[in-house]
Amino acid sequence: MKITDVVLTVVGVPRHTGFVNKHIIVKLLTDEGVTGIGEMSDFSHLPRYAPDVQDLTRVLKQIVVGKNPFDFELINKELLDNFPEAMYYYEKGSFIRNGIDNALHDLCAKYLGVSVSELLGGRQQDKIKVCYPIFRHRFMDEVKENVKVVRERFQQGFDEFRLYAGKNIDADEAFLAEIEKEFGSKVTIKSLDFSHLLDWKSSARAVKRLSKYNFTLVESPAYKNDFDGLRHFRFKVEHPVSEHVWSFRQQYEMIKNDSVDIFNISPVFIGGLTSARKAAAAAAIAEKSCLLGTTQELSIGTAAMAHLGCAMSNLDYTSDPTGPELYVNDVVKEKVTYENGYLIPPSRDIAGLGIELDEEKMKQYQLDDLSWSEVSVHQLQDRTSQTR
Structure with missing residues (x-):
């Protein structure tokens, strides 16, 4: 089995406080027809910068397309070389690596017909x-x-x-x-x-x-x-x-x-x-x-x-x-x-992560990019729409 494509979709989902958090939903496609999904969670953090999603897609395709998705260590090493650790827990590179690795686990577990928890031991x-x-x-x-x-x-x-x-x-x-x-x-x-x-x-x-x-x-x-x-x-x-x-x-x-x-x-x-x-x-x-x-x-x-x-x-x-x-x-x-x-957790009888995308909701919350709106530091720290 080989990965044939990477699809990234930006979504913005409001919290009950009114603050809109932006995430990237990942799809990894394969030549076997199995698709893995992952999540680059919550880019709405300080420091206030975000990747260009089109450029990120091109880079990730160069890293993972043609790879066997079971080569977790090899793929993660290449991801780490391109998005290195920065000794800071809101480093966006970690979010990116997390989304791809989520999707690899979902994909491989689906292919084997087991839940991700079985894949993890x-x-x-x-x-x-x-x-x-x-x-x-x-x-x-x-x-x-x-x-x-x-x-x-x-x-x-x-x-x-x-x-x-x-x-x-x-x-x-x-x-x-x-x-x-x-x-x-x-x-x-x-x-x-x-x-x-x-x-x-x-x-x-x-x-x-x-x-x-x-x-x-x-x-x-x-x-x-x-x-x-x-x-x-x-x-x-x-x-x-x-x-x-x-x-x-x-x-x-x-x-x-x-x-x-x-x-x-x-x-x-x-x-x-x-x-x-x-x-x-x-x-x-x-x-x-x-x-x-x-x-x-x-x-x-x-x-x-x-x-x-x-x-x-x-x-x-x-x-x-x-x-x-x-x-x-x-x-x-x-x-x-x-x-x-x-x-x-999702049932261990369901293969993969046990979560299925709703394409209508994806369309409802889809955004063009991760660009920032005018929000204060307090809003970013506390995830609130309050401006005082």
Whole structure:
């Protein structure tokens, strides 16, 4: 079997907040008539640049057309040579590699008549506990609205939440107090996610202030690639510390410096399922736990993570992929499902990722390119249509 063509389609799908996220849907065509699909998820990030899609298509065709799709390592090496790691987790090259690697796994699993989780080594669990994100407070009057989000999502079965923290600690504390008062032990705050906004000392002071409330772990409490700072923070606080993996060099430095307890692994940030498996294996060798991170993917990218998570042996903490719940719609016939706070992977009886494109929805949300509209930095960081 040989790959004969690469088709990239830009789509823009609104979130419930009104912010429109832009993604690229990937199709890999073959001479056997089998098509693999993937997702380059969420190009709407800082830094504010995006590839030219026509040029990207030409480059990817040069890399993959004529290749055997089972040559994962060979193709990923060539992708990495052309779209190298940049020690930054919103690096667009990782998004590109992730989309192609998703599609390779979908294609090969379909050809073999097995699910992607079988291709990844088989399932060790049948569902993944996930949390719903609560976006960052910039103003005190946003607390009431975020408590309402928890109330509504709790009714839908979500009982764990991740709080983006650190911009307004007074508001963060007010939110945690309201959640404890209204829900008690019925709701868990999985993490305080500082998203590299603060230096490690400021994060440590914030955690000390907020530690009278219940939360499980702390994420990204130091500036990006500050491995010493992460280590100092980890040994200063009692909560487990998590950090994203966005390059193998960065993961090596975190292992060497004993900087974290938990590796936050997401295919979109490390460049695909092939690389994510390696990162999870490195974590296991270092005797570290893992959780699945997210950039809030659509259903294709989320399904890929569901297959990955179900095949992992060290997925020890509640994970983050709830992207399809944040969007008003999707580009597939049936979205991935959530039940009682768990992500349910597509049936292992369905070959590939278990997700089918809806061509009408693809047309509905299709865009010409990834060009930027006039949005503020705050909108990009918090994925909101608010301009204040």
